[in-house]
Amino acid sequence: MKNIKKFLSIIIVSAVITATLSTVSASGNGPVVNASNNDSSSLNVSDISLADTNVAEPAATGNTISGTISLPSGITAPSQGIEGQVYVESQNSDESYSIIFDIPSGASSTNYILTIPPEAISSIYRVSYWLDNNYNKYLNEGYYSSSGTTDYDSAMPVDVSVTSISGINLTLLAGNTISGTISMPSGTLAPAGGIDGEIYVESQDGSSSYFSNFTIGAASGSTSYNIAVPVGTPSSGYKVSYWLYENNIGYFSEGYYSTAGTTNSDSANIVNVSSGNITGINLSLLTGYTISGTVALPNGAVAPAGGIQGQVKANLQK
Numbered sequence: 001m002k003n004i005k006k007f008l009s010i011i012i013v014s015a016v017i018t019a020t021l022s023t024v025s026a027s028g029n030g031p032v033v034n035a036s037n038n039d040s041s042s043l044n045v046s047d048i049s050l051a052d053t054n055v056a057e058p059a060a061t062g063n064t065i066s067g068t069i070s071l072p073s074g075i076t077a078p079s080q081g082i083e084g085q086v087y088v089e090s091q092n093s094d095e096s097y098s099i100i101f102d103i104p105s106g107a108s109s110t111n112y113i114l115t116i117p118p119e120a121i122s123s124i125y126r127v128s129y130w131l132d133n134n135y136n137k138y139l140n141e142g143y144y145s146s147s148g149t150t151d152y153d154s155a156m157p158v159d160v161s162v163t164s165i166s167g168i169n170l171t172l173l174a175g176n177t178i179s180g181t182i183s184m185p186s187g188t189l190a191p192a193g194g195i196d197g198e199i200y201v202e203s204q205d206g207s208s209s210y211f212s213n214f215t216i217g218a219a220s221g222s223t224s225y226n227i228a229v230p231v232g233t234p235s236s237g238y239k240v241s242y243w244l245y246e247n248n249i250g251y252f253s254e255g256y257y258s259t260a261g262t263t264n265s266d267s268a269n270i271v272n273v274s275s276g277n278i279t280g281i282n283l284s285l286l287t288g289y290t291i292s293g294t295v296a297l298p299n300g301a302v303a304p305a306g307g308i309q310g311q312v313k314a315n316l317q318k
Contacts, residue, residue, distance in 0.1 A: 061115065061118070062115050062116045062117045062118045062119075062120065062121050062160075063115075063116050063121045063160040063161075063162075063163060063164040063165070064113050064114060064115050064116065064160075064164040064165070064166075065088060065113075065114050065116065065125065065127060065158060065160060065164070065165050065168050066111070066112060066113040066114070066164070066165070066166045066167075066168065067111070067112060067144075067166065067167055067168035067169040067170065068109050068110070068111050068112070068169045068170075069084075069086065069101050069103060069109060069110050069111075069112060069129055069169075069170050069171075069172070070108060070109035070169065070170070070171045070172070071103065071108050071109065071171070071172055072171060072172065072174050075108065076105075076106050076107060076108050077103040077104060077105055077106065077107055077108070078105065078135075079105050080105065081102055081103055081104045081105045081107075082102070082103040082131070082135055082138075082172070083100065083101070083102050083103075083131075083132045083133065084100075084101055084129055084130050084131040084132050085098045085099065085100055085101065085129070085130045085132065086098060086099050086101055086112045086114055086127065086128070086129055086170070087127075087128050087129070087130050088114060088116070088125040088126065088127050088128075088158070089125065089126050089128075090120070090123035090124065090125055091123070091124045091125065091126055091157055092123055092124060093120075093123055095120045095123055097114060097115075097116060097120075098114070098130075099112055099113075099114045101129075116160050121160050121161055122161045123160075123161070124157040124158070124159050124161075125157065125158045125159075125160065126143060126144075126152075126155045126157060126158070127143070127144040127155075127158050127168050127170070128141055128142060128143045128144065128152075128155070128170070129141065129142050129149075129170045129172065131172075133213070135172075136177060136226050136228065137174050137175060137177055137228050138172045138173065138174060138175070138228055139172070139173040139174075139175050139210065139228050139229070139230060140210060140211065140212070140228075142170060142171070142172065142173040143155035144156060144158065144168050144169075144170055148171065149170050149171045149172075149173055151208065151230070173228075173230065174228070174231065175228035175229050175230045175231050176228065176229060176230075176231055176273040176276055176277050176278070177226050177227065177228050177229075177273075177277045177278070178201060178226075178227050178229065178238070178240060178271055178273060178277075178278050178281050179224070179225060179226040179227070179277070179278070179279050179280075179281065180224070180225060180240075180257075180279065180280055180281035180282040180283065181222045181223065181224050181225070181282045181283070182197075182199065182214050182216065182222060182223055182224075182225060182242055182282075182283045182284075182285070183216075183221060183222035183282065183283070183284045183285070184216060184220075184221050184222065184284070184285055185284060185285060185286075185287050186284075188221070189218075189219050189220060189221055190216040190217060190218055190219065190220050190221070191218065191248075192218050193218060194215050194216055194217045194218045194220070195215070195216045195244065195248055195251075195285070196213070196214070196215050196244070196245045196246070197213075197214055197242055197243050197244040197245050198211045198212060198213050198214065198242070198243050198245070199211060199212045199214060199225045199227055199240065199241070199242055199283075200240075200241050200242070200243050201227055201229060201238045201239070201240050201241075201271075202238060202239050202241075203237075203238055204237055204238065204239065204270055208230075210227055210228065210229055211227070212225050212226065212227040214242075229273055232274070237270040237271050237272035237273065237274070238270065238271050238272075238273065239256060239257070239265070239268045239270065239271075240256070240257040240268075240271050240281050240283070241254055241255060241256045241257065241265070241268070241283070242254065242255050242262075242283045242285070244285075248285075249290060250287055250288075250290060251285045251286065251287060251288075252285070252286040252287070252288060255283060255284070255285065255286045256268035256283075257269060257271065257281050257282075257283055261284065262283050262284045262285075262286055291314055295310070295312065
């Protein structure tokens, strides 16, 4: 019987035999295969399982969210195109999924389709776009709403628990811009490998924030930045700061814009963009003395598997 099963597997998978396959039907515990050859002899087998045929069962698929990512009306993508991600996050779990999109040069939109796994389709999702780079006048994020792309708080949930959902369209949000330079201290240049960080713009009331990545290249003294914030923002304006991705020795990891020079958060000036684009918001990396030393385990102790992680914190004593 074992050899017969192997023979029938070859019949079903490759169909490379001299006999003629006449019928395949499901009956009893498995499919029934009737094969006849030229001398009219026949063979009936009723206990062949799907596993015997080496035919893989179809992979389970989930429901989808689909739509279009567009530029504002009448605008096309620049020469390098516009790249980003469509990002969906569950409102009732920690699940999130994303897919890359690319609006090519000269185009005004692109389509996307994102599959939610079967085990996660019961969730309600918030759908947004995120830009991978800074594209001058476009906000780096925007959220789906039936009335148009909006901010996080006004986003409309998307329910895929019953079926796939289409028409979840997003349009890149244009805004007013804050621009300037981020510089090394006077007379210094960036070390080998450069210095990476982000320009961070936060509303005065803390309700919204935007960012733009920057790199001061090796042996360079500065780089420029340009970051968009929503049109019609409150007159209270924004605090503008730099944040370094790593603690570059000798430089503070953050500094805030002031007309008198880069400073701390308490002394920062507010930048008002309610009347249009703002230029000349320049920042310089802050230097200072360093505190260094060693963090050690008690005498004779060694770190467990995975090590021990933590922070060294210095507080100002007033």
